[in-house]
Amino acid sequence: MTTQWETVIGLEIHTQLATQSKIFSGASTAYGAEPNTQACAVDLGLPGVLPVLNEQAVRMAVTFGLAIDAHIAPHSVFARKNYFYPDLPKGYQISQMDLPIVGNGHLDIEVDGETKRIGITRAHLEEDAGKSLHESYHGMTGIDLNRAGTPLLEIVSEPDMRSAKEAVAYMRKLHELVRYLEICDGNMQEGSFRCDANVSVRPKGQAEFGTRAEIKNINSFKFVEKAINHEIERQIEVIENGGKVVQETRLYDANKDETRSMRSKEEANDYRYFPDPDLLPVVISDEFKAQVKATLPELPHAKKQRFIEQYGQDDESATTLTSSRELADFYEAVVKNSGVDAKLASNWMTGDVLGALNKAGLEISQSPVSAERLAGLLKRIADNTISGRTAKQVFDKLWNGTATADEIIEQEGLKQITDTGAIEAIVDKVIAANPGPVEQYRSGKDKALMALVGQIMKETQGKANPGEVNKMLIEKLKG
């Protein structure tokens, strides 16, 4: 008899806060500068320097806390986490331990059509370390301290996830949220959003958790799923072969698709946390909280509900269009600018626009077609100036050029034929030239109509309104 296993997953996600300057110094946080050009005396940990807390980082942490309905600590404390590493200039990291700024909150995820609430234990502020560069130093190590002191919000979930799929859903949801709140750029390649996963397995029905392993630094949604699934298999195999899972930290190797041990619990550092005497406790007043609350944007879930109600969208397109704040804003700008039916706009957004962006590997913010130009196109569809088919042609031109839809329609002579006399002449001509299909239709084969419509559209170079053509053709054939 084989045991049914249940997986238990908790995630720790490090989000780099999108502040202009570092959490404890005035140096810039911009990514990609020459090594050590964005590290000031404080970031270098020179003798005598002192940290000064960046208020913007605090504001962002509170913003996050309010968005997940969390307890905001009126009094939180920075602590020193002590360990030696060459890219940790002070020999300690300033973090929060006993009194984090954000307490208990939650985030709802959707998996297979069901909503599940994931608890968030805490979120705390801390500074990032620098980077050790092992390449091209001839056996030596280079140190780049540009990243040292970049503000991080470490978001720790409850062990509430039961599959890699749920873990990915949670991670995506969080990713979406921090970008909505504009507290993190979400750039995973640059390490702005990184994940550690705590994974354990237990026989189904057992109340206690199994021994967990922590998988460090997984930097894409795809790898999170793979790393967790791999780790689950490994743990089950260990147990089924009579072994025991040991508490340890493991590293995921994306190239080999495996995790391997970094250090065991016994080898783990004693970080000797204690309150940092250089920093005062962070005091969050009710006024400050209220002030931040007033600036909170509409959150993804609320926006989705509103899109369903206000624009009559189905769940799927509402989900798609609210998946990022930029996309939702783009959509609303199109609706507002064009004044067309919201449904027509959402069909175009979820279909042609997102399709083209995906193909080109672009974000909505990089779209060559602005909301205003797209609105110009939709207006002409709505007022029957062009057909849906012609519209696709115009969209291609919008994408590859700078002209407006009206200019393109004018230049290319794409205006629909609205003169019914002219259409009637062509319809008559096609009926006369195609006795076969005409006979078939009259004998009850509805399909034959399509061939006739096709012929007419060809004759009009697609400029006739297909609805109009259909209607006229049926009348003539029946009459």
Add this chain to the structure above:
Amino acid sequence: MYNLTIAELAKGLRAGEFSSVELTQTFLKRIHQHSALNAYVTVTDELALQQAKAADAKLASGDASLLTGIPIAQKDIFCTLGVKTSCGSKMLDNFIAPYNATVVDKLNQAGAVMLGKVNMDEFAMGSSNETSFYGPTKNPWNTNTVPGGSSGGSATAVAARLAVCATGTDTGGSIRQPAALCGITGLKPTYGRVSRYGMIAYASSLDQGGPMTRNAEDAAILLQAMAGFDEKDSTSVDQPVPDYLADLNKPLTGLKIGLPKEFFTADLNSDMAATLEAAINHYRQLGAEVKEVSMPTLKMAIPAYYVIAPAECSANLSRFDGVRFGYRCDNPADLSDLYTRSRGEAFGKEVKRRILMGTYALSAGYYDAYYIKAQKVRRLISDDFKNALSEVDVIMGPVTPTPAFGIGEKLANPIEMYLSDIYTIAINLAGLPAMSIPAGFINGLPVGLQIIGNYFDEARLLNVAHQYQQVTNWHQQKPKGFE
């Protein structure tokens, strides 16, 4: 000229009796002449003369402060741009600071002339100046004795007339104890009154910079320039700095002085007790009322301090790892070798001892029993002071158990050395301001009187000290050979 105080020199400079350049040259000459005292780690002759020249120009233009053109010594714990800042350690023997401490900036702005950087116990850990990598500074009153520490170089420089005044820092008594042992005036301000930015940290929650001078009036002038909120130091307090000279001459009629019975026990050396009694009597004559107060938690100050200060220092000194600046061992085999040998070779014994104690106190399983407990004790001590200071205006007592001790006498016995700060340490734990002023001599060696005040009550301390100095002349005594 070198016997004059800041106030007197400022008059002389304005009257054109001498220039800052002349004054500076006089002091530089004395420094080199008395180099055997080992007060200075670095003498910045050239820079000093440049600053003096600039000061003379400022004086001529009438745009001068009381400190313009006054030669001072900086404790080698304050970072000075382009000048070696060693902190008394081999670790930083090669460290040229790339920036100025806020205190240094402020004194530069005031037009003071820096003569150089003065010796200190390594990373301010010590009470005798003997832990310095540069060897002990000698006490000018008897060169076989210590000047105290950690600001021993500052105290010797001021007492031996190798500077008009000096900066010091006080974590457990490091301004007051050497001031007492060298017969000068030292003031440890309220924690947060003087910026710590650029002052190399020993124990961040206790460290405080302050003035070391010939008398209380000079201390007021120097503190005036050093004090103030600094946005680069989150623990500095945003509170206006009063005019410290304004209240100096206020009469002391009705002043309430508290004497903690825990300070005046049978353990107190009888000569010391007699000296203090004489000083208190002066205050009675000046119209003060004296009463006994009790602070039962004072006896816990030393154990609490030797948990908190080492705990903080164990983290503060982690940045000295041989990676980015300071000493690096030769040919490290690997990372661990780089760390262990760089730190092992460059830190002295006392520094290592405190790093070890602090690391231990913060370790998993010991943290609650040591660090948390010590913090609780710290709160109780603060409460004791608060209660006492609700009944009296100032508290008085000894600064040290004995006058200066012999070089080498206590070095082998750290506990005995730690007990030299038994009367000063509690004040740091409470964060209060306190002064040490010369109050007499025992066997030809100076002893100090400690005056402790309420938070941000430095002006009162200076007033109380100044009035005493109007009716006594202990502060005007000069060590033989340095007059």
